Amino acid sequence: MRRLRNTDSRTEQESAILKAAAEEVALVGVGRLSMDVVARQAGVSRSTLYRRFPSRDALITELGRQTFDFAMARLQTVAIDDGPQAAAVAAFREGVRLLSGEPVMRRFLQLDGEFTATTGMVDEARLFLVSAATAMAKALRAAGATMADDELLAVAEVHIRLAASLVQVSTPVLDVTDDDAVADYARTHLAPMVR
Structure with missing residues (x-):
């Protein structure tokens, strides 16, 4: 004990x-x-x-806040020096790493199939999605993206939602554990969305 x-x-x-x-x-x-x-x-x-x-909800909500703060800090490390498309590839790769490698994040975002949530947890997950998309859009803008703000935010959200989906449901199209394959996938299919 x-x-x-x-x-x-x-x-x-x-x-x-x-x-x-x-x-x-x-x-x-x-x-x-x-x-x-x-x-x-x-x-x-x-x-x-x-x-x-x-309360249990208060503990879960604080754990969720800390988990998502950690994730945001990791996403903010994405390099922006090589242009917006390269930044999109780097952000997608880091997002997949985070979602596949952080067990608490996986549980909070329901990536392990469990569908039990507290109100605070759902709010934290929604806030994470909005914050992550906003942070990614800002990084892409800083990297030189010229598209309209609402379009850039929509593209960033698509990237984040797709990363979560690919991590949650395996597919023969992409091995999310292969960092090079994730980068190639993002370079081919996602980077062209950013302009």
Whole structure:
């Protein structure tokens, strides 16, 4: 049994709780997240857990916010120096990497087939989609895209939705675990959408 973190600071306790929640979500999914397991794995009492996160939904919503913030930070690392089409390829490749390699992200975006969501989680997923599309559109604009703002945002959203779909449902058309194949696919089919 892990020691209780009664002497840790509020920040340390919250960090331990969120880490334990992420591990639990990655293992069993959002719908089966157990507050008792999270408390035990974080080394805090149930009362401490509920002081930090007053409900299961509050914990899931905060975990979702942190997960999506992490994803946005990764998407913002896309290089824009080689033009908008190259930036579109890089963003798509990074999005596929993120969606296929981050188990908590997969669970939040329902990419593992589980369809159990809290209101906060659905709101966070919607916010992620809008934020990711907006960030990608800004990156493409910074890379030199000249198309109208609404068209650029629509293209960015198509890229993100397609990445999620390809990661969720396997297809013989593209092996999402092959980074070069993902880049070639984006270069051939998606980059031409950006002008």
